[in-house]
Each structure stands twice: as C-alpha cells, then as structure tokens.
Amino acid sequence: MWIYDKKLQYPAWVEGGDLRIAKLLFAQYGGPDSELSAGIRYLTQRTTMPIPQAKAILTDIGTEEMAHWEIIGTLIYKIIEKATPKQLEEAGIGPHYIQHGKDLYPHDAAGVPWTAAYIQAIGDPITNLHENMAAEQKARTTYEHLIQSTNDRGVIETLSFLREREVVHFQRFGETLRLVQEYLDRKMYY
Amino acid sequence: MKISKDRLELLKEIMALDFSLIELNLYLDTHPDDEKALMVFKQYSCKSKELKEKYENQYAPLIAANGANRDWRWIEDPWPWEIDYEMGGK
Numbered sequence: 001m002w003i004y005d006k007k008l009q010y011p012a013w014v015e016g017g018d019l020r021i022a023k024l025l026f027a028q029y030g031g032p033d034s035e036l037s038a039g040i041r042y043l044t045q046r047t048t049m050p051i052p053q054a055k056a057i058l059t060d061i062g063t064e065e066m067a068h069w070e071i072i073g074t075l076i077y078k079i080i081e082k083a084t085p086k087q088l089e090e091a092g093i094g095p096h097y098i099q100h101g102k103d104l105y106p107h108d109a110a111g112v113p114w115t116a117a118y119i120q121a122i123g124d125p126i127t128n129l130h131e132n133m134a135a136e137q138k139a140r141t142t143y144e145h146l147i148q149s150t151n152d153r154g155v156i157e158t159l160s161f162l163r164e165r166e167v168v169h170f171q172r173f174g175e176t177l178r179l180v181q182e183y184l185d186r187k188m189y190y
Numbered sequence: 191m192k193i194s195k196d197r198l199e200l201l202k203e204i205m206a207l208d209f210s211l212i213e214l215n216l217y218l219d220t221h222p223d224d225e226k227a228l229m230v231f232k233q234y235s236c237k238s239k240e241l242k243e244k245y246e247n248q249y250a251p252l253i254a255a256n257g258a259n260r261d262w263r264w265i266e267d268p269w270p271w272e273i274d275y276e277m278g279g280k
Contacts, residue, residue: 003253003254003255004253004254005208005252005253006250006251006252006253006264006269006270007201007204007205007208007252007270008205008270008271008273009205009208009209009212010205010209010278010279011202011205011273011275011278011279012271012275012278013274013275013276013277013278053219053220053222056219057216057219057220060212060215060216060219061216064212064216070270070271073271074270074271077271078271154277154278157278157279158278161279168213168216169216172216172217172219172220175220175221176219176220179220
C-alpha cells in the first residue's frame with residue numbers, strides 16, 4: 001500500500017519567465033526515460049527479485065520516482081499556471097492546451113502519450129537491473145539536456161537535484177546487481 | 191500560494207530531514223550492516239517525528255491519518271504543488 005505525504009521531496013520553484021521549458025519538461029513527465037517510466041518499471045520488477053536487498057531497493061526507489069514525477073508536474077504547473085492560451089501557443093504548448101487544457105497529461109516533449117512499451121520486466125533479475133542502470137543514465141542525460149535549455153534559476157536548481165538522484169540510484173542499482181550476482185553464484189556452487 | 195514565513199521554514203526543515211531519511215534508507219537497503227548509518231537514521235527519524243508533530247499541531251496534517259485532531263484540516267489548501275517555496279532549498 002501507499003500513503004500520500006502532503007509535501008514535495010524538494011521545494012520545487014520557478015522564476016517563471018520561460019514557457020518553452022514547460023513543453024520540454026514533459027520529456028521527464030511522460031517520455032520514455034521519464035520519472036513515470038522509472039516508477040512503474042521498478043515497482044513492476046520488484047515482485048520477483050530473489051533477495052531482500054533487491055526487493056527493498058526496487059520498492060524504495062520506485063516510490064521515490066513517484067515523488068519525482070510529482071516534482072516535474074509541479075514545475076510544469078507553476079510555469080503554465082498564469083499563461084494565456086496565446087502565450088502557450090507561442091511557446092509551442094498550443095496542441096497540449098487544445099487537447100488537455102492546463103492538465104498534466106503524461107506525454108513526452110513532442111506530445112507522444114506515455115506507453116508501457118517504454119519499460120521492460122523480462123523475468124531475469126540480472127537483466128532487469130541492467131535495464132534499470134541504463135534507465136538512470138538516460139534520465140541523467142535528459143536532465144542535462146533540459147538544464148542546458150533554460151535560464152530559469154529555479155528550474156535549473158530543481159532539475160539539478162533530480163539529476164543527482166539519478167546518479168545515486170545508479171549507484172544503488174549497481175550495488176544491488178553485485179549482491180544478486182553473488183547470491184546466484186552461491187546458489188550455483190552449493 | 192504564499193504561506194507564512196515561519197510555516198514555510200518549518201516545512202522546509204521537515205522536507206530536508208525526510209529527504210535525508212530517504213537517502214539513508216536507500217543506502218541501508220544495500221548496506222544493512224552499517225551501524226553508523228543506522229545510528230544517523232535513528233537520530234534523523236526522531237528529529238523528523240518531533241518537527242512533524244509541531245507542524246501538524248500548529249498548521250495542518252501531513253498525512254490524513256493525523257488529521258483527526260480538531261476539524262478535518264486534511265483537505266485545506268495549499269497542496270504541495272501550490273506552495274510558493276520562494277528560493278526553493280535556499
């Protein structure tokens with residue numbers, strides 16, 4: 001089960017002048033390497049992990065990803081909240097506004113809706129953990145592209161926090177991979 | 191949405207503490223025998239509990255289960271995405 005904690009993991013803030021970055025932020029809201037993909041991927045894979053450390057790390061990182069999804073949503077909401085339809089149109093958010101208003105529909109930066117085809121759960125913990133390490137690197141790179149694409153200090157600061165989390169998660173998945181490998185090796189020899 | 195300076199400061203302190211707890215939580219998942227990390231986790235956990243109690247008594251519940259004090263304040267604005275955090279973590 002899950003319980004909603006009525007606070008963000010990071011105090012996401014925006015200066016607010018850069019409407020264009022709101023459109024690009026959808027990459028991390030509903031894109032292939034988005035926080036949504038990460039959360040659903042890990043929470044799907046955790047069920048069959050062979051050791052307690054792996055079940056825990058996938059549960060806890062998967063849960064943290066949902067909090068990051070909330071932070072990305074907060075950034076977009078704060079940027080577009082006061083914009084007029086005309087301003088949204090000029091910033092390239094016209095098609096989103098026509099179809100979703102100011103709701104945060106999970107699609108990528110180009111408007112392609114989120115799909116479970118972005119993630120895998122292949123029934124092999126070693127393979128799954130490798131996918132997760134790659135996913136953290138892809139998300140880190142996406143954050144770097146986003147940070148390079150705006151001058152908004154609040155957006156940069158918030159995305160820098162999220163980028164750091166990808167690095168930490170990569171580290172923890174690497175340790176988990178080693179632990180699972182050791183476990184499987186032991187099983188093979190004794 | 192603006193909240194009072196005192197409330198914002200307390201909320202940010204709780205957010206920072208709980209973030210540290212998540213970071214330690216993940217570390218402990220793969221290093222369950224690290225006693226020093228576990229000790230720090232316990233300290234932060236106590237401090238977080240204390241500050242949350244203060245915040246929830248003074249302002250509003252952070253989880254619905256703690257919402258039964260007087261009135262049902264769980265539904266009150268602002269929700270997390272609406273709060274003006276000013277300079278974020280600064």
